[in-house]
Amino acid sequence: MTSVLRHHRYGRALGAGVLSVALLSGGTAGAFAATSTPSPKVTTTKKPMPTRTATMKPKPMPTRSATKRAMPKTAAAATTAGSITVSTTHKTVKHGEAVAFAGRVKGVKAGTVLVLQHRMNGKWTTLRTTTVVNRNGTFTIRRTFTAKGNETVRVVTKDTKVMSSPVSVKVS
Structure with a gap:
């Protein structure tokens, strides 16, 4: 046997x-x-347990390296601190004409100083144009551009922890 x-x-x-x-x-x-006590009662479930069929496929679990690449540190810090949205009504202006950038903040306190930055030679440079956040979470920044060409600008808090997406303005 x-x-x-x-x-x-x-x-x-x-x-x-x-x-x-x-x-x-x-x-x-x-x-x-x-033991001197009797064993516990057997309980039954009302719904039967699902069985695995040929059509059910196991879902892959994300690996640690995949989740780190999906969420860079700078994006995580910007999301937790707050957000700034900015837009302009004039996408094209003449040189010497003022452009108004208006927007709204979330997660940023009223009275916080906001500055305007523009992209120059691949780097963000802070301009001397500032404003403060209103009690209702809105702001407006006005800037006059004297140089012709495309200007890419963004609004950031003075400590540069929270920043907006870039906005382009063509100066002719």
């Missing part, structure tokens, strides 16, 4: 089943004899 249990699928399954029943019944009897 030993060779049947070792070399055949059904024999192995039968041997494993017999061994499992023996271990479970021996453990249960020993546990029951050791």
Whole structure:
């Protein structure tokens, strides 16, 4: 019988089943004899457990490196600190004409100083144009551009922790 249990699928399954029943019944009897209280009642669920079918596919879990790449540190810091949205009504202006940038802040206190920055030679440079956040969370910044060309600007808090998306203005 030993060779049947070792070399055949059904024999192995039968041997494993017999061994499992023996271990479970021996453990249960020993546990029951050791305690004077009866074992807890068996509860049944109203809904049957779902079974895995051929159409169900396991969902891959995201790896630690994938989640780090998906959320860079600068974006996480900007999201937690607050947000600034800015827009302008005039996308094209003549040089020497003032442009008004209006927007709204979230997560930034009223009275916070906002500054205007423009992109020059690939770097953001702070301009001397400032304003403060109103009690209702809005602001307006006016700037006169004297140089012709495209100006890409953004609004940031004075401590540069919160910044808006860039806005382009063509100066002709």
